[in-house]
Amino acid sequence: MPWIILIFSGALEAVWAAALHRTSQNTGRRRIAPAAIFLVSVMASLGGLAIAMQSIPTGTAYAVWVGVGVVLTSAYAMITKVEPATAGRILLLGGIVACVAGLKLVA
Template sequence: MSWIILIVSGVLEAVWATALGKSVGFTKLWPTVIFGAGLVLSMAGLAFAMRTIPIGTAYAVWVGIGAALTVLYAMIFGSEPASVLKILLILGLVGCVIGLKLVDGGH
């Protein structure tokens, strides 16, 4: 259960990070609201997951998921240029996140 919550929290990290950019310095209402809600839910999920998943592993997985999805979103919707190298690096990041789950034997 902790791993599912951690993954959802990582997705929410990408949501709040993207909303933060779209809020234009908190001047746009709905992106600011989405940022706040996403941030609170993401942090709450991370805190919950850290009760049973080691802090280093949980944080690395959370950041990795959030970073990968944020960059992918930006590339898909045109605010960041895509390249083969960037895609390979994102795949490497995802591979590392999966590796952390696999070596976390007791959880």
């Protein structure tokens, strides 16, 4: 169960990163909804990381949390055309996924 919580918390990292990006878009009006999503998701993400770290070693838990977050954040950015989806970028993100899976296997 701690691993499921950790993966979910990493996914929430991508949610709060995307929400943070949306709060900074200069549209000339207040961005209350993205700010609220940011606050809720960052608290849930960090809370889940804290829970997972009770059973998973700190370094492993943090590396997996960041890895999941960076891969999902980058994937979202590529899907929404904020960043280019180049072969090199996809290959390197696949390397992060492989490393996160490796940490699960050796932990």
